[in-house]
Amino acid sequence: MFIPLHDSNNLKHIRVQWVTWSLIALNILVWAITELAGAESEFVNAAVLGLGFIPSVVNDIAELPPSLVLVPEDATYVTYSFLHGNWLHLGSNMIFLWVFGDNIEDAMGHIRFLIFYFACAAAGAFAHGLLLPDSENPLIGASGAVAGIVAAYLVLHPKVRVWVLVLGRIPLPLPAFIPLLFWVLFQFFMVVTDMGGEVSWAAHVGGIIAGAVLVLFFRRSGVPLFDRTIDTPRAVIHKTPEPVATTTVAASTPPKWGR
Template sequence: MFIPLNDRNDLDHIDRQYVTLTLIAINVIVWVLTALSGADGELTTAAVLGLGFIPAVAFGPAELAPGLTLVPETATYITYSFLHANFMHLAGNMVFLWVFGDNIEDALGHFRFLIFYLACAAAGALAHGLFNAGSEAPLIGASGAVAGIVAAYLILHPRVRIWVLVMWRIPLPLPAFVPLLIWVGYQFVMVFADSDGAVSWAAHVGGIVAGAILVVLLKRRDVPLFDRQIVSPRAVVRHKSPVPKVERRWGR
């Protein structure tokens, strides 16, 4: 649908988005480590099965072989979100996290943002499991957590103008609520329109619902909801040079 490129939404409460940067770094490192063994490598297979969220295992009907169990079943509600199928899967999630994550971290604070992120990831896994209770396919990817961030940004900064790449080729500066509302609505539609597809739309919806609720509960007291301030992306701000005054003399 679209790719976020940039927003001009300055940080008011924190100096730097340390948690956002750390989450991006962890996701990249995990992907590099698993990618080095190849798509069918032992490390990749062990990570996906041992750290991915498998509804049939989490809800009881199935069990992993002892050698494949890397963490307790409850931990996979979070660990799955640090695994990605390929570079494009990783890049898509990390771009959204990079553009929108810093402002949510600013609104919540470092520690509460970390709790927010992990809770949205867990909510995404839970929603996926409820829609696919008997599935033995591992769920991986940060989409649930990122969907929560998108929902939080929409609630906090709907009128901030962001640069988005529409249809992979058309850059446009738009108020945040335009692309984000379309994106959120699309996830809800696709839960029923593409229930058997490779994308877990249910995980996205779970993250969206959790993000919309948690941002209200965890935000700083002085951070307003539905901020009405309109801020344009830096790329479209123009500064006019002052016109020097010319002193006119009589007779000229």
């Protein structure tokens, strides 16, 4: 569809997007470990089953063998988001997180952004489990969390110019609302038309709804919505007039007449 490349949106409240960088680094590290182990290895299969979100397990319809239980069931609402199937799956999520995550972190602050990220990931898993409650296939990937970031960016910065690569080859500078709103609407369309596909569109939609709602409460006080400019009136300073120096004119001084 499109690939975001860059946005002309400078940081205003933080100096460095530490959380965004750390999340990207952690996702890449986890993928590298699983990639080195081999896609078909027992280690990777155990990681996917033990850390992935499995609706039938969370809904107590099925059970994992005790040897595959790596974390409590409820923790998989978050742990699944750090696993990716291949480099394309990882790369597509990380480029969105790289381009849009820093400004959402800037608008919320480091801690609230981290909570926001995990909440959107959990909302994505919840929506996936709601639509497919008896599925035994593990859900993996950061798409739910990233979808929440996209929705938050659309609410905060729809007018910011974003460079996107359309159809994989055409770079275009567009107002953010054009590609992002199209992307959001596409997710809702696909969740209805492609329920049985390999992509969990429901997880995307869950993340989008959570992101659009939570940004209203997680943003800093004074951060406007929809790129509205807050004009702060300049303070009016009343200065006490300085006394005017006067000189005494001697009586003998002749007047100066002007023509």
